[in-house]
Amino acid sequence: MRLGQRYVRDDRTLTHLCLVSRAFGAEAIYLEEVEKDIPATVREVNETWGGRFDVVVGEPAKKVMTKAKEEGRKIVHLTMYGLPLQEKVDEIRSADRILVVVGGPKVPGYVYHSADYNIAVTSQPHSEIAALAILLHEVQSGEELKRNFGKSRLRIVPSARGKRVVES
């Protein structure tokens, strides 16, 4: 789940967050608000490249977190002020399912307190997109890189040079 929305220019960041979540094997992303038609963009990516990744818009963050807890998910809030990922990753990995919360402009205090883990991917300022990618990568021990996206219109054939895309 991504909290809040900074301003219009943020759409690009939101799109990156959606596509990273999808590519790294998340089931869905929850967005509090969007300006542009991000769900349509993601739908198009699913149709072209496979998978059933979902974008859910407008559910209040508190509700999403409560529901996640009821489903037995551990809540991982990414923040540069949190505990180092490398100290907690084994514990997080042992959870059956997780909800990852990525901050927006101002993160309300209840997020820090409701989260099972407040986790820092380095204690340096950088990018919620990078932090999310590293978390999903580490939690899945890199297995997400081998993920098969099933039925798709196009498929990339990895190559040492150039671009090979086939219809499938």
Add this chain to the structure above:
Amino acid sequence: MRLGQRYVRDDRTLTHLCLVSRAFGAEAIYLEEVEKDIPATVREVNETWGGRFDVVVGEPAKKVMTKAKEEGRKIVHLTMYGLPLQEKVDEIRSADRILVVVGGPKVPGYVYHSADYNIAVTSQPHSEIAALAILLHEVQSGEELKRNFGKSRLRIVPSARGKRVVES
């Protein structure tokens, strides 16, 4: 090195690429063009949070790649069309120094051909910011997460809940 520049809105992506490079231990980033004063933003981050990460603006990409080769660096070009990171990471890790090239709007053919490695972080469309983070993370076997940024004005004390920042 980041190639090209899409449009003004891209500044945010560029800032993320700079801050991820810095936080994940790169020495410098080369940008072909910038609209906003990204070097000033990064300078401020260095002053506040430490380190000597450098932003070099305006050097032509070909020149940067030639110089990198002369310095004995291996060139790693990140592209969703490339070979899977997990198949090549051991080889890349064995290089003394690398130059990572991140695409912009349209990547010229010579980049694919001059690169020692064209590498995909999943064969799915997502984010150059995430791809860069995963590459730097894997090449350094996660050691970059423990990096010390030396003398800085502020320092975060990792905490399980809330925010602790101390002057140092």
